[in-house]
Amino acid sequence: MKQDFFDRVYKIVAKIPKGKVTTYGLIAESCGIKSAARTVGWALNGASSSNLPCHRVVNRFGALTGKVHFGDPKLMEDLLRSEGIIFDKDDCVEMKKHLWIPPKVLSNKTKKKK
DNA sequence: TCATTGACATTCA
DNA sequence: ATGAATGCCAATG
Structure with a gap:
């Protein structure tokens, strides 16, 4: 089924630890497609x-x-705050503290050496 | 069936 | 440095 891509996204999102956040781009990248962040949103x-x-x-x-x-x-904000996520004045999550990167991306980046 | 949009990101000009 | 255009996958009009 075409949901293959969706399945990957679901797996990644499900792996996000509590109190952490990730970005569409990282998810897409962990799925093997770094430019399909939009599709991640669809998923x-x-x-x-x-x-x-x-x-x-x-x-x-x-x-x-x-x-x-x-x-x-x-x-949504309440949920994130309940998990320990901190928001700055711009309504943005403190990426520096809560950004979680899928292990697969780390391995991939290390290998590609981009 | 074809074209456009959609919770994004990256790159070119 | 700022702005516009493109890429990806799937769904909807």
């Missing part, structure tokens, strides 16, 4: 009905771009 679009912690997925700015798709934007 999460369907994930909104799943048990996946899509609220831990943010854009590269650390902003909760998809908060509206949760049904309650402030709920």
Whole structure:
């Protein structure tokens, strides 16, 4: 099924540790496609009905771009705050402290030496 | 069926 | 440095 890509995204998102956040680009990269961050968003679009912690997925700015798709934007912030995520004045997550990078990406980067 | 959009990111001009 | 354009995959109009 075409959901193969979705399945990868789901696995990555499901692996996000509590109190951590990741970006669409990293997820896409961990899936093997670094430029398909948009598609990752689509996957999460369907994930909104799943048990996946899509609220831990943010854009590269650390902003909760998809908060509206949760049904309650402030709920997303509340969830992240409950997990120990810190927001700065720009409504962006403290990437420096909470950014989680999928191990697969680390290995891939190390190998490619880009 | 074809074209456009969509919770993004990267690169060229 | 800022702005516009492109790439990726899938879904919807």
